[in-house]
Amino acid sequence: MIPTVALIADIVGSRNLADRSQAQDAMRAVFARADRRFPTEQPLWATVGDEFQARYRDLGSALGATALVHLVLPDGLDCRFGLGVGEATEIERGQGGGTIQDGTAWWRAREAIKTAHDLQDRGQPSVRTWLVAEDPALTAAVDAFLLQRDHTIARMKARERRLAAGLLEGRTQKELAQEERIAQSAVSQTLHRSGAIALAAGIELFSEVRSA
Numbered sequence: 001m002i003p004t005v006a007l008i009a010d011i012v013g014s015r016n017l018a019d020r021s022q023a024q025d026a027m028r029a030v031f032a033r034a035d036r037r038f039p040t041e042q043p044l045w046a047t048v049g050d051e052f053q054a055r056y057r058d059l060g061s062a063l064g065a066t067a068l069v070h071l072v073l074p075d076g077l078d079c080r081f082g083l084g085v086g087e088a089t090e091i092e093r094g095q096g097g098g099t100i101q102d103g104t105a106w107w108r109a110r111e112a113i114k115t116a117h118d119l120q121d122r123g124q125p126s127v128r129t130w131l132v133a134e135d136p137a138l139t140a141a142v143d144a145f146l147l148q149r150d151h152t153i154a155r156m157k158a159r160e161r162r163l164a165a166g167l168l169e170g171r172t173q174k175e176l177a178q179e180e181r182i183a184q185s186a187v188s189q190t191l192h193r194s195g196a197i198a199l200a201a202g203i204e205l206f207s208e209v210r211s212a
Contacts, residue, residue, distance in 0.1 A: 003087060004055050004057065004085075005055065005056040005059060005061070005105065006053070006083070006101075006103075006109040007056065007066070007082070008051065009113075011023055012080055026077055027079065031054065033072065034064075037064065037068065037168065041055040041057045058207065060206045062083050063206050064168060064207070068168050069081075070153050071156075071161045072165050080113055081128060082110060082112035082113025082130055082132075083130070083131040083132070084106060084107065084108030084133070085105060086104030086105035086133070086134060087104050088101050088105040089103045104134070108133065116128065125154075126150050126155075127147065127150055129149070131146065149199055152194070152195040152196075152198075155195075156195075159190065163176055163180070163191055167196055
């Protein structure tokens, strides 16, 4: 069986949201936007409460999608991501299109999102994403990247996030300058200063790493 990258995402502080239904709709919309640039193997579906699941064919797509979602979530909405590399087996398909799945990819994704939550509670508030794979070297390399990636995104201001998102979506600096009504040189400076260029380069490197 070909390995896959399973994603478990949950909404942070969902019990405190004024409208949980609206928050879930926003999550679906944001993931649909990410899916246009980083296609899923199986699109996002809601499971229980504030939790969602999806699957990706490779690490680059999973890392790119979670970065883009993190960047474009609307104010007041935040989420965590657990990524697991392994096998996934469909056990049952529901009437609404969602499925019940099992396998090492899902076990590791569950472990990963729990670790992300634990790290936040232990004094690393910027952590939003974690990964677990069978290969400990791959796990360590990806998680080292994710620690820096999430910290970089957490420090970005609103315009820096918009520009970083546009970069990940493949828009040119000229297009971004027109959208923001600023000089192209200002876009370039902002992308470098905020860390967006390095973030995109890191995701591109991992896109060469297959799940296997």
